[in-house]
Amino acid sequence: MPLETPARIVRELTSRGYNADREAVTLLASASDPSGALERAVERAPEDALKLSVDHVRSVLDSSVAGDGNPSVSTGTAVAEPRANGGAAPVETKGSASTPRSPHQPTIDGDITGESTGTGEYDDFVAVFRDRFQRLSGKLRGRVNARPTNAVAEMPGGSDAAIVGMISDIRSTANGHWLVELEDTNGTFPCLVMKDKEFAGLVDELLLDETVAVEGSLSSDAGILFVDSLHFPDVPRTYQPSTADRHVQAALISDVHVGSQEFEIDAWQRFTSWLHTDEAQHVEYLLVAGDMVEGVGIYPNQDEELDIVDIFDQYEQFSEHLKEVPDDMEIVMIPGNHDAVRLAEPQPGFDDELREIMDVHDARITGNPSTVTIEGVSVLMYHGVSLDEVIAELPAEKASYDEPHKAMYQLLKKRHVAPQYGGHTRVAPEERDYLVIDEVPDIFHTGHVHKLGFGKYHNVLAINSGCWQSQTDFQKSVNIDPDWGYAPIVDLDTLDVTARKFV
Ligand code: D5M
Ligand code: FE
Ligand code: ZN
Secondary structure, eight states, rough: TTTHHHHHHHHHHHTTEEEEEEEHHHHHHHHSSSHHHHHHHHHTTTTTTEOOOHHHHHHHHHHHHTTTSSSOOOOHHHOOOOOTTTOOOOOOOGGGGGGGOOOOOOOOEEOOOOOOOOOOOOOHHHHHHHHHHHHHHHHHHHSSOOHHHHHHSSOTTEEEEEEEEEEEEEOOOTTEEEEEEEEETTTTEEEEEEEEEETTTGGGGGTTTTTEEEEEOOOSSSEEEEEEEEEEEOOOOOOOOOSSSSOOOEEEEOOOTBBTTTTTTHHHHHHHHHHTSGTTTTTTEEESSSSOOOOOOSTTTTGGGGGGOHHHHHHHHHHHHHTSSSSTTTEEEEOOOOOOSSSOOOOOOOOHHHHHHTTOOTEOOOOBBBBETTTTTTEEEEHHHHOOOHHHHTTTTTBBBBBHHHHHHHHHHHTTTSSSSSSOOOOOOOOSOOTBSSSSSSSSEEOOSSSOOOEEEEEEEEEEEOBBBBOHHHHHHHHOOOOBBEEEEEEEETTEEEEEEEE
Protein backbone atom coordinates (compact mmCIF):
# COMPACT_ATOMS: atom_id res chain seq x y z
CA MET A 1 0.00 0.00 0.00
CA PRO A 2 1.56 3.32 -0.96
CA LEU A 3 1.96 5.38 2.17
CA GLU A 4 0.25 8.39 0.58
CA THR A 5 -3.01 6.56 0.19
CA PRO A 6 -4.77 7.42 3.48
CA ALA A 7 -4.10 11.13 2.98
CA ARG A 8 -5.40 10.89 -0.59
CA ILE A 9 -8.49 9.10 0.65
CA VAL A 10 -9.12 11.76 3.26
CA ARG A 11 -8.69 14.48 0.64
CA GLU A 12 -11.02 12.71 -1.73
CA LEU A 13 -13.65 12.26 0.97
CA THR A 14 -13.41 15.87 2.12
CA SER A 15 -13.73 17.10 -1.43
CA ARG A 16 -17.02 15.19 -1.55
CA GLY A 17 -18.17 16.69 1.71
CA TYR A 18 -17.47 13.74 4.00
CA ASN A 19 -15.44 13.24 7.10
CA ALA A 20 -14.21 9.78 7.88
CA ASP A 21 -12.96 8.27 11.06
CA ARG A 22 -9.50 6.79 11.19
CA GLU A 23 -10.44 3.13 10.97
CA ALA A 24 -12.72 3.82 8.04
CA VAL A 25 -9.85 5.44 6.16
CA THR A 26 -7.43 2.65 7.09
CA LEU A 27 -9.98 0.13 5.91
CA LEU A 28 -10.43 1.89 2.58
CA ALA A 29 -6.68 2.23 2.17
CA SER A 30 -6.15 -1.48 2.70
CA ALA A 31 -8.81 -2.52 0.21
CA SER A 32 -7.49 -4.18 -2.94
CA ASP A 33 -8.99 -1.35 -4.99
CA PRO A 34 -9.11 1.71 -2.68
CA SER A 35 -10.63 4.11 -5.19
CA GLY A 36 -13.35 1.64 -6.20
CA ALA A 37 -14.06 0.95 -2.54
CA LEU A 38 -14.28 4.68 -1.87
CA GLU A 39 -16.70 5.14 -4.77
CA ARG A 40 -18.95 2.38 -3.47
CA ALA A 41 -18.75 3.63 0.10
CA VAL A 42 -19.77 7.13 -0.95
CA GLU A 43 -22.48 5.84 -3.26
CA ARG A 44 -24.06 3.77 -0.53
CA ALA A 45 -23.59 6.24 2.28
CA PRO A 46 -26.74 7.18 4.18
CA GLU A 47 -28.18 10.32 2.64
CA ASP A 48 -27.71 12.54 5.67
CA ALA A 49 -24.29 11.20 6.63
CA LEU A 50 -21.55 13.74 7.28
CA LYS A 51 -19.05 11.11 8.17
CA LEU A 52 -18.29 7.65 6.85
CA SER A 53 -18.12 5.25 9.76
CA VAL A 54 -15.99 2.16 9.92
CA ASP A 55 -19.10 -0.03 10.07
CA HIS A 56 -20.44 1.45 6.89
CA VAL A 57 -17.14 0.97 5.05
CA ARG A 58 -16.84 -2.57 6.36
CA SER A 59 -20.32 -3.45 5.14
CA VAL A 60 -19.49 -2.07 1.69
CA LEU A 61 -16.23 -4.00 1.53
CA ASP A 62 -17.77 -7.20 2.88
CA SER A 63 -20.50 -7.17 0.25
CA SER A 64 -17.96 -6.66 -2.51
CA VAL A 65 -15.56 -9.42 -1.48
CA ALA A 66 -18.29 -12.01 -1.12
CA GLY A 67 -17.77 -14.46 -3.89
CA ASP A 68 -14.38 -13.47 -5.28
CA GLY A 69 -12.50 -15.22 -2.51
CA ASN A 70 -10.02 -12.43 -2.32
CA PRO A 71 -10.62 -10.63 0.94
CA SER A 72 -9.47 -7.09 0.54
CA VAL A 73 -9.59 -6.17 4.18
CA SER A 74 -6.77 -6.95 6.53
CA THR A 75 -8.13 -8.39 9.72
CA GLY A 76 -5.60 -6.39 11.66
CA THR A 77 -7.34 -3.16 10.85
CA ALA A 78 -10.81 -4.57 11.02
CA VAL A 79 -10.38 -5.52 14.65
CA ALA A 80 -8.58 -2.34 15.61
CA GLU A 81 -9.85 -1.13 18.96
CA PRO A 82 -12.24 1.76 18.83
CA ARG A 83 -10.37 4.91 19.76
CA ALA A 84 -11.09 6.40 23.10
CA ASN A 85 -12.62 9.48 21.60
CA GLY A 86 -15.05 7.87 19.31
CA GLY A 87 -13.14 6.41 16.36
CA ALA A 88 -15.80 3.81 15.71
CA ALA A 89 -18.70 6.14 16.28
CA PRO A 90 -21.86 5.50 14.32
CA VAL A 91 -22.54 7.62 11.27
CA GLU A 92 -22.91 11.18 12.41
CA THR A 93 -25.93 13.07 11.28
CA LYS A 94 -26.38 16.78 10.99
CA GLY A 95 -28.28 16.79 14.24
CA SER A 96 -25.25 15.59 16.15
CA ALA A 97 -23.28 18.79 15.64
CA SER A 98 -23.80 19.71 19.26
CA THR A 99 -22.38 16.44 20.60
CA PRO A 100 -20.27 17.25 23.68
CA ARG A 101 -16.53 17.14 23.14
CA SER A 102 -14.69 14.01 24.10
CA PRO A 103 -13.73 13.50 27.75
CA HIS A 104 -10.13 13.70 26.56
CA GLN A 105 -10.37 17.22 25.32
CA PRO A 106 -7.44 19.40 26.36
CA THR A 107 -7.81 22.10 28.98
CA ILE A 108 -6.06 25.39 28.39
CA ASP A 109 -4.51 27.93 30.77
CA GLY A 110 -2.79 31.25 30.30
CA ASP A 111 -4.50 32.11 27.01
CA ILE A 112 -4.34 35.85 26.24
CA THR A 113 -7.00 35.57 23.51
CA GLY A 114 -9.74 38.09 24.22
CA GLU A 115 -8.06 39.18 27.45
CA SER A 116 -5.65 41.78 26.11
CA THR A 117 -5.88 45.01 28.08
CA GLY A 118 -2.61 46.63 27.03
CA THR A 119 -2.75 49.99 25.31
CA GLY A 120 1.01 50.23 24.77
CA GLU A 121 1.26 53.18 27.19
CA TYR A 122 4.21 53.64 29.51
CA ASP A 123 2.08 52.67 32.53
CA ASP A 124 1.41 49.29 30.95
CA PHE A 125 5.11 48.58 30.74
CA VAL A 126 5.51 49.50 34.40
CA ALA A 127 2.60 47.21 35.29
CA VAL A 128 3.85 44.20 33.34
CA PHE A 129 7.39 44.47 34.74
CA ARG A 130 6.01 44.86 38.25
CA ASP A 131 3.90 41.76 37.82
CA ARG A 132 6.82 39.80 36.38
CA PHE A 133 9.08 40.85 39.23
CA GLN A 134 6.52 40.11 41.89
CA ARG A 135 5.86 36.61 40.62
CA LEU A 136 9.46 35.63 39.91
CA SER A 137 10.91 37.20 43.04
CA GLY A 138 8.31 35.25 45.03
CA LYS A 139 9.97 32.06 43.79
CA LEU A 140 13.35 33.25 45.14
CA ARG A 141 12.45 34.93 48.42
CA GLY A 142 12.00 31.69 50.28
CA ARG A 143 15.55 30.72 49.39
CA VAL A 144 17.48 33.82 50.47
CA ASN A 145 17.01 36.39 53.21
CA ALA A 146 16.63 39.26 50.76
CA ARG A 147 16.12 42.93 51.53
CA PRO A 148 15.04 45.76 49.23
CA THR A 149 17.92 47.57 47.48
CA ASN A 150 17.32 50.80 49.41
CA ALA A 151 17.48 48.92 52.73
CA VAL A 152 20.72 47.18 51.70
CA ALA A 153 22.21 50.61 50.94
CA GLU A 154 21.55 51.59 54.58
CA MET A 155 23.26 48.52 56.08
CA PRO A 156 26.68 48.84 57.78
CA GLY A 157 29.70 48.14 55.53
CA GLY A 158 30.88 44.53 55.64
CA SER A 159 27.43 43.07 56.50
CA ASP A 160 26.10 39.93 54.87
CA ALA A 161 23.22 40.77 52.54
CA ALA A 162 20.99 39.27 49.86
CA ILE A 163 19.05 40.92 47.04
CA VAL A 164 16.39 39.70 44.63
CA GLY A 165 16.32 41.83 41.51
CA MET A 166 16.00 42.08 37.77
CA ILE A 167 19.25 42.44 35.89
CA SER A 168 19.48 46.00 34.59
CA ASP A 169 23.12 45.93 33.46
CA ILE A 170 26.03 43.49 33.09
CA ARG A 171 29.57 44.78 32.51
CA SER A 172 33.01 43.29 32.77
CA THR A 173 35.52 45.28 34.79
CA ALA A 174 39.09 46.14 33.77
CA ASN A 175 40.28 43.19 35.91
CA GLY A 176 37.94 40.65 34.27
CA HIS A 177 35.38 40.57 37.09
CA TRP A 178 31.68 41.12 36.46
CA LEU A 179 29.57 44.01 37.63
CA VAL A 180 25.90 43.02 37.63
CA GLU A 181 23.37 45.69 38.48
CA LEU A 182 20.17 44.49 40.08
CA GLU A 183 16.95 46.47 40.12
CA ASP A 184 13.92 46.04 42.34
CA THR A 185 10.91 48.27 42.96
CA ASN A 186 12.98 50.49 45.27
CA GLY A 187 16.03 51.17 43.16
CA THR A 188 19.19 49.51 41.86
CA PHE A 189 22.28 48.02 43.51
CA PRO A 190 25.68 47.09 42.02
CA CYS A 191 26.85 43.50 42.64
CA LEU A 192 30.35 42.25 41.85
CA VAL A 193 31.01 38.66 40.75
CA MET A 194 34.75 37.93 41.03
CA LYS A 195 36.14 35.99 38.08
CA ASP A 196 37.67 33.31 40.34
CA LYS A 197 34.37 32.37 42.02
CA GLU A 198 33.29 28.85 41.08
CA PHE A 199 29.93 30.15 39.82
CA ALA A 200 31.48 32.95 37.70
CA GLY A 201 30.76 30.76 34.66
CA LEU A 202 27.05 31.34 35.27
CA VAL A 203 27.45 35.03 34.42
CA ASP A 204 27.54 34.20 30.72
CA GLU A 205 24.05 32.70 31.10
CA LEU A 206 22.60 35.93 32.40
CA LEU A 207 20.24 37.95 30.24
CA LEU A 208 19.13 41.50 30.85
CA ASP A 209 15.74 41.76 32.64
CA GLU A 210 15.78 38.28 34.09
CA THR A 211 15.15 37.91 37.83
CA VAL A 212 17.82 36.41 40.06
CA ALA A 213 18.86 36.38 43.72
CA VAL A 214 22.37 37.00 45.04
CA GLU A 215 23.90 36.57 48.48
CA GLY A 216 27.20 38.06 49.58
CA SER A 217 28.83 40.70 51.72
CA LEU A 218 28.87 44.46 51.43
CA SER A 219 31.99 46.47 50.73
CA SER A 220 33.28 48.61 53.63
CA ASP A 221 31.39 51.66 52.33
CA ALA A 222 28.29 49.49 51.65
CA GLY A 223 28.36 50.73 48.05
CA ILE A 224 28.71 47.33 46.38
CA LEU A 225 27.78 43.71 47.13
CA PHE A 226 30.50 41.05 46.67
CA VAL A 227 28.54 38.04 45.46
CA ASP A 228 29.08 34.61 47.06
CA SER A 229 26.13 32.79 45.50
CA LEU A 230 23.73 33.28 42.60
CA HIS A 231 20.24 31.76 42.36
CA PHE A 232 17.74 31.38 39.51
CA PRO A 233 13.97 30.92 39.95
CA ASP A 234 14.54 27.54 38.27
CA VAL A 235 12.71 24.22 38.29
CA PRO A 236 13.29 22.11 41.42
CA ARG A 237 15.72 19.25 40.70
CA THR A 238 13.25 16.87 42.27
CA TYR A 239 10.34 17.90 40.06
CA GLN A 240 8.07 14.92 39.42
CA PRO A 241 6.16 15.31 36.17
CA SER A 242 2.63 13.96 35.85
CA THR A 243 2.07 11.23 33.30
CA ALA A 244 -0.98 9.70 31.61
CA ASP A 245 -2.50 6.66 33.23
CA ARG A 246 -2.92 4.82 29.94
CA HIS A 247 -0.77 4.35 26.84
CA VAL A 248 -1.54 7.37 24.69
CA GLN A 249 0.69 9.52 22.50
CA ALA A 250 0.92 13.06 21.20
CA ALA A 251 2.60 14.37 18.04
CA LEU A 252 4.33 17.70 18.68
CA ILE A 253 5.00 19.72 15.56
CA SER A 254 5.40 23.34 14.43
CA ASP A 255 6.48 25.51 11.51
CA VAL A 256 4.40 24.03 8.72
CA HIS A 257 4.87 27.17 6.58
CA VAL A 258 2.12 26.41 4.07
CA GLY A 259 2.33 28.95 1.25
CA SER A 260 6.11 28.86 1.04
CA GLN A 261 7.72 27.37 -2.05
CA GLU A 262 9.78 25.31 0.36
CA PHE A 263 6.76 23.79 2.16
CA GLU A 264 7.54 20.06 1.91
CA ILE A 265 4.13 18.76 1.00
CA ASP A 266 5.29 15.18 0.38
CA ALA A 267 6.84 14.86 3.82
CA TRP A 268 3.75 16.42 5.37
CA GLN A 269 1.46 13.96 3.59
CA ARG A 270 3.63 11.01 4.55
CA PHE A 271 3.14 12.22 8.13
CA THR A 272 -0.64 12.67 7.86
CA SER A 273 -0.92 9.30 6.11
CA TRP A 274 1.08 7.64 8.82
CA LEU A 275 -1.34 9.06 11.40
CA HIS A 276 -4.01 6.87 9.79
CA THR A 277 -2.02 3.68 10.21
CA ASP A 278 -2.17 1.15 13.01
CA GLU A 279 1.27 2.15 14.09
CA ALA A 280 -0.13 5.56 14.98
CA GLN A 281 -3.28 4.28 16.66
CA HIS A 282 -2.23 5.65 20.04
CA VAL A 283 -1.43 9.11 18.67
CA GLU A 284 -4.55 10.92 19.84
CA TYR A 285 -3.22 14.45 20.11
CA LEU A 286 -1.59 16.85 17.67
CA LEU A 287 0.00 20.02 19.04
CA VAL A 288 1.12 22.69 16.57
CA ALA A 289 3.41 25.35 18.04
CA GLY A 290 3.01 28.11 15.47
CA ASP A 291 4.01 29.21 11.96
CA MET A 292 1.14 27.32 10.37
CA VAL A 293 1.59 29.39 7.22
CA GLU A 294 4.47 31.28 5.64
CA GLY A 295 2.62 34.59 5.95
CA VAL A 296 3.36 37.67 3.89
CA GLY A 297 5.83 40.47 4.50
CA ILE A 298 7.50 38.73 7.43
CA TYR A 299 11.08 39.12 6.21
CA PRO A 300 12.57 41.28 3.42
CA ASN A 301 12.27 39.66 -0.05
CA GLN A 302 10.14 36.87 1.39
CA ASP A 303 7.59 37.34 -1.41
CA GLU A 304 10.06 35.94 -3.93
CA GLU A 305 9.71 32.54 -2.28
CA LEU A 306 5.94 32.51 -1.84
CA ASP A 307 3.89 29.81 -3.48
CA ILE A 308 0.61 31.34 -2.30
CA VAL A 309 0.67 35.12 -2.07
CA ASP A 310 -2.62 35.76 -0.30
CA ILE A 311 -2.61 35.21 3.44
CA PHE A 312 -6.20 33.94 3.55
CA ASP A 313 -5.47 31.51 0.72
CA GLN A 314 -2.51 30.27 2.75
CA TYR A 315 -4.78 29.53 5.72
CA GLU A 316 -7.36 27.89 3.42
CA GLN A 317 -4.63 25.63 2.10
CA PHE A 318 -3.33 24.93 5.61
CA SER A 319 -6.86 23.88 6.60
CA GLU A 320 -6.98 21.49 3.67
CA HIS A 321 -3.78 19.92 4.95
CA LEU A 322 -5.17 19.78 8.47
CA LYS A 323 -8.14 17.83 7.14
CA GLU A 324 -5.73 15.06 6.20
CA VAL A 325 -5.20 14.44 9.93
CA PRO A 326 -7.59 11.82 11.39
CA ASP A 327 -10.67 13.69 12.53
CA ASP A 328 -10.79 11.97 15.89
CA MET A 329 -7.46 13.46 16.96
CA GLU A 330 -7.53 16.37 19.39
CA ILE A 331 -5.67 19.27 17.83
CA VAL A 332 -4.31 22.33 19.63
CA MET A 333 -2.60 25.18 17.79
CA ILE A 334 -0.90 28.42 18.80
CA PRO A 335 0.33 31.16 16.44
CA GLY A 336 3.95 32.01 15.62
CA ASN A 337 5.74 35.00 14.13
CA HIS A 338 4.66 34.10 10.58
CA ASP A 339 1.00 33.95 11.52
CA ALA A 340 -1.57 36.67 11.00
CA VAL A 341 -1.82 37.96 14.56
CA ARG A 342 0.12 40.69 16.36
CA LEU A 343 3.82 39.92 16.53
CA ALA A 344 4.26 41.10 20.11
CA GLU A 345 3.99 38.40 22.77
CA PRO A 346 1.74 37.18 24.25
CA GLN A 347 0.10 36.61 20.87
CA PRO A 348 -3.68 36.10 20.86
CA GLY A 349 -4.97 33.03 19.07
CA PHE A 350 -6.31 34.46 15.77
CA ASP A 351 -9.39 36.51 14.95
CA ASP A 352 -12.78 35.05 14.14
CA GLU A 353 -12.28 35.08 10.38
CA LEU A 354 -9.10 33.01 10.57
CA ARG A 355 -10.57 30.76 13.25
CA GLU A 356 -13.42 30.00 10.91
CA ILE A 357 -11.01 29.08 8.13
CA MET A 358 -9.04 26.84 10.51
CA ASP A 359 -12.12 25.24 12.05
CA VAL A 360 -11.10 21.72 11.11
CA HIS A 361 -11.75 18.64 13.26
CA ASP A 362 -12.76 20.87 16.18
CA ALA A 363 -9.17 22.11 16.47
CA ARG A 364 -8.53 24.29 19.51
CA ILE A 365 -6.75 27.56 18.87
CA THR A 366 -5.12 29.33 21.76
CA GLY A 367 -2.60 32.10 22.38
CA ASN A 368 1.18 31.99 22.28
CA PRO A 369 2.18 30.94 24.93
CA SER A 370 -0.46 28.67 26.51
CA THR A 371 -0.44 25.70 28.83
CA VAL A 372 -2.42 22.79 27.48
CA THR A 373 -3.20 19.83 29.69
CA ILE A 374 -3.78 16.50 27.97
CA GLU A 375 -4.32 13.25 29.89
CA GLY A 376 -3.14 15.02 33.05
CA VAL A 377 0.15 16.07 31.42
CA SER A 378 0.71 19.82 31.20
CA VAL A 379 2.38 21.08 28.04
CA LEU A 380 3.66 24.64 27.88
CA MET A 381 3.40 25.58 24.21
CA TYR A 382 5.43 28.58 23.09
CA HIS A 383 6.42 29.39 19.51
CA GLY A 384 10.02 30.18 20.45
CA VAL A 385 11.13 33.53 19.03
CA SER A 386 13.18 34.21 22.17
CA LEU A 387 15.29 31.10 21.41
CA ASP A 388 17.09 33.12 18.71
CA GLU A 389 18.02 35.57 21.42
CA VAL A 390 19.13 32.98 23.96
CA ILE A 391 21.23 31.29 21.27
CA ALA A 392 22.78 34.60 20.19
CA GLU A 393 23.63 35.71 23.72
CA LEU A 394 24.85 32.51 25.36
CA PRO A 395 27.99 30.52 24.63
CA ALA A 396 27.49 27.65 22.18
CA GLU A 397 27.83 24.88 24.77
CA LYS A 398 24.86 26.33 26.68
CA ALA A 399 22.58 27.11 23.73
CA SER A 400 22.95 26.51 20.00
CA TYR A 401 20.83 25.83 16.92
CA ASP A 402 22.12 22.26 16.94
CA GLU A 403 20.83 21.68 20.45
CA PRO A 404 17.76 23.91 20.68
CA HIS A 405 16.48 22.04 23.75
CA LYS A 406 19.41 23.43 25.74
CA ALA A 407 18.24 26.95 24.95
CA MET A 408 14.83 25.83 26.23
CA TYR A 409 16.46 24.69 29.49
CA GLN A 410 17.57 28.27 30.00
CA LEU A 411 14.00 29.52 29.69
CA LEU A 412 12.88 26.94 32.25
CA LYS A 413 15.70 27.98 34.57
CA LYS A 414 14.71 31.64 34.23
CA ARG A 415 11.01 30.67 34.53
CA HIS A 416 10.16 33.05 31.70
CA VAL A 417 9.67 32.33 28.00
CA ALA A 418 11.11 35.66 26.81
CA PRO A 419 13.36 36.99 29.57
CA GLN A 420 15.14 39.75 27.69
CA TYR A 421 13.12 42.74 26.66
CA GLY A 422 13.80 44.82 23.55
CA GLY A 423 15.72 42.38 21.32
CA HIS A 424 14.30 39.97 18.74
CA THR A 425 11.33 39.24 20.91
CA ARG A 426 8.65 41.89 20.96
CA VAL A 427 6.68 42.02 24.15
CA ALA A 428 3.23 43.56 24.49
CA PRO A 429 2.61 45.08 27.90
CA GLU A 430 -0.39 43.59 29.64
CA GLU A 431 -1.62 43.88 33.21
CA ARG A 432 -0.21 40.44 33.84
CA ASP A 433 2.97 38.97 32.45
CA TYR A 434 1.67 35.99 30.49
CA LEU A 435 5.25 35.00 29.67
CA VAL A 436 6.20 34.04 33.23
CA ILE A 437 6.40 30.26 33.67
CA ASP A 438 4.35 30.18 36.86
CA GLU A 439 3.76 26.46 37.16
CA VAL A 440 6.43 23.99 36.12
CA PRO A 441 5.14 22.23 32.99
CA ASP A 442 5.59 18.50 32.43
CA ILE A 443 6.48 19.15 28.80
CA PHE A 444 7.80 22.34 27.23
CA HIS A 445 7.11 22.50 23.48
CA THR A 446 8.61 25.13 21.18
CA GLY A 447 9.51 25.48 17.50
CA HIS A 448 10.62 28.50 15.49
CA VAL A 449 14.32 27.68 15.01
CA HIS A 450 13.42 24.81 12.63
CA LYS A 451 15.73 22.38 14.43
CA LEU A 452 14.67 19.15 16.10
CA GLY A 453 15.99 18.66 19.61
CA PHE A 454 14.72 17.21 22.85
CA GLY A 455 15.96 16.34 26.30
CA LYS A 456 15.06 16.59 29.96
CA TYR A 457 15.79 19.44 32.32
CA HIS A 458 15.11 18.56 35.97
CA ASN A 459 12.68 15.91 34.65
CA VAL A 460 10.78 18.38 32.43
CA LEU A 461 10.71 17.16 28.83
CA ALA A 462 11.81 19.96 26.48
CA ILE A 463 11.02 19.43 22.81
CA ASN A 464 11.78 21.76 19.96
CA SER A 465 9.96 20.38 16.96
CA GLY A 466 11.56 20.75 13.53
CA CYS A 467 9.61 22.09 10.56
CA TRP A 468 7.98 21.17 7.25
CA GLN A 469 9.88 23.73 5.21
CA SER A 470 13.20 23.02 3.52
CA GLN A 471 16.00 25.56 3.48
CA THR A 472 15.02 29.03 2.25
CA ASP A 473 17.44 31.36 0.47
CA PHE A 474 17.76 33.42 3.61
CA GLN A 475 18.48 30.36 5.72
CA LYS A 476 21.10 29.33 3.20
CA SER A 477 22.75 32.73 3.43
CA VAL A 478 23.10 32.44 7.20
CA ASN A 479 23.84 28.71 7.27
CA ILE A 480 20.62 27.55 8.93
CA ASP A 481 20.18 23.89 8.00
CA PRO A 482 16.59 23.08 8.97
CA ASP A 483 15.43 19.69 10.27
CA TRP A 484 12.31 19.25 8.14
CA GLY A 485 9.98 16.29 7.91
CA TYR A 486 10.28 15.00 11.49
CA ALA A 487 7.49 14.58 14.00
CA PRO A 488 8.48 13.93 17.61
CA ILE A 489 5.95 11.52 19.14
CA VAL A 490 5.67 11.60 22.93
CA ASP A 491 4.41 8.71 25.05
CA LEU A 492 2.28 10.58 27.55
CA ASP A 493 2.47 7.70 30.02
CA THR A 494 6.29 7.69 30.17
CA LEU A 495 7.34 11.00 28.55
CA ASP A 496 9.59 9.03 26.19
CA VAL A 497 10.07 10.53 22.73
CA THR A 498 10.41 8.91 19.32
CA ALA A 499 11.39 11.22 16.49
CA ARG A 500 9.62 9.91 13.38
CA LYS A 501 11.11 10.79 10.05
CA PHE A 502 8.92 11.43 7.00
CA VAL A 503 11.56 12.59 4.53
O1 D5M B 1 12.37 31.24 11.67
C1 D5M B 1 13.23 30.20 11.29
C2 D5M B 1 14.60 30.44 11.83
O2 D5M B 1 15.31 31.23 10.92
C3 D5M B 1 14.64 31.22 13.14
O3 D5M B 1 15.78 30.78 13.87
C4 D5M B 1 14.80 32.66 12.69
C5 D5M B 1 15.60 32.52 11.44
N1 D5M B 1 15.28 33.47 10.37
C6 D5M B 1 14.65 33.14 9.23
N2 D5M B 1 14.58 34.21 8.40
C7 D5M B 1 15.18 35.23 9.05
C8 D5M B 1 15.45 36.60 8.73
N3 D5M B 1 15.12 37.16 7.56
N4 D5M B 1 16.08 37.33 9.66
C9 D5M B 1 16.45 36.79 10.82
N5 D5M B 1 16.24 35.52 11.17
C10 D5M B 1 15.61 34.75 10.31
P1 D5M B 1 10.97 31.58 11.04
O4 D5M B 1 10.19 32.26 12.09
O5 D5M B 1 10.32 30.34 10.60
O6 D5M B 1 11.24 32.46 9.87
FE1 FE C 1 9.05 28.99 11.46
ZN1 ZN D 1 8.98 31.29 13.66
